[in-house]
Amino acid sequence: MMRTENHVAEETLIRLRAGSRVDFMVVYDQFQKGLFTFAYHYLRDKDLAEDVTQSVFMKIWETRHRINPALSFAGYLYRITRNEVFNELKAIANREKAKAGMAMATPEPLALSVDTIVEQREYEELLEEAVRALPPQRQRIFRLCRQEGLTYQEAASQLGISYYTVKEHMTLAMQAIKNHLGRNAVFIFFLATVYGST
Numbered sequence: 452m453m454r455t456e457n458h459v460a461e462e463t464l465i466r467l468r469a470g471s472r473v474d475f476m477v478v479y480d481q482f483q484k485g486l487f488t489f490a491y492h493y494l495r496d497k498d499l500a501e502d503v504t505q506s507v508f509m510k511i512w513e514t515r516h517r518i519n520p521a522l523s524f525a526g527y528l529y530r531i532t533r534n535e536v537f538n539e540l541k542a543i544a545n546r547e548k549a550k551a552g553m554a555m556a557t558p559e560p561l562a563l564s565v566d567t568i569v570e571q572r573e574y575e576e577l578l579e580e581a582v583r584a585l586p587p588q589r590q591r592i593f594r595l596c597r598q599e600g601l602t603y604q605e606a607a608s609q610l611g612i613s614y615y616t617v618k619e620h621m622t623l624a625m626q627a628i629k630n631h632l633g634r635n636a637v638f639i640f641f642l643a644t645v646y647g648s649t
Contacts, residue, residue: 464520475515479508482525486532493536498596501603503535505622581631585624592617593624 459478467474486507491500510531511518518524582590588610595606596617603617610617 459524461520464518464524468515468518468520470515475508475512478511478524482528483508486528489529489532490536494539497602499539501618502622502625503532503539505618506535507532509622577631578628581628582624584631585627589620589624589627592620593628596621 463474463477467478483504487500487504490503494500582593592606595601604614607614607617
């Protein structure tokens with residue numbers, strides 16, 4: 452698979468390791484497209500590939516002190532991306548398995564039990580509560596991208612902000628929402644099967 456230019460100056464990595472945001476953006480601009488393409492090749496979903504790519508760069512920033520300028524930084528990036536992709540594929544497989552189990556256990560899929568309907572409504576209320584707790588701009592971006600189906604670029608254009616700002620807000624929004632839902636153990640199953648499939 453074609454990748455972006457792999458060479459990164461050792462000085463750039465040293466400054467990144469020391470906390471240089473400028474050099475972080477240099478690395479981001481150099482590898483973002485290649486990592487997205489790599490992730491999309493396996494996931495076949497633009498939003499999932501964007502989320503994986505963003506997650507990789509967040510990990511790079513959070514663990515920048517571990518960067519070894521003497522080793523292949525491109526190889527390091529793609530290994531992290533591969534692991535993130537595999538984790539996402541496993542999550543997808545688990546969701547599909549859960550759905551299949553539900554289908555087998557329900558002879559009449561359209562005849563949902565009262566308990567199931569109540570639980571689904573409670574889940575939706577909890578999700579809405581989590582979204583409303585987001586800062587106004589982050590909430591608006593989440594609704595545009597996840598509930599109205601806009602791409603990150605379309606949302607950026609509509610709001611008059613950068614693509615990268617939308618991605619950052621979406622990453623933080625997803626983390627906050629998942630944390631909120633995760634604190635309510637009764638909804639973990641719905642988080643995996645309903646919310647995770649959007």
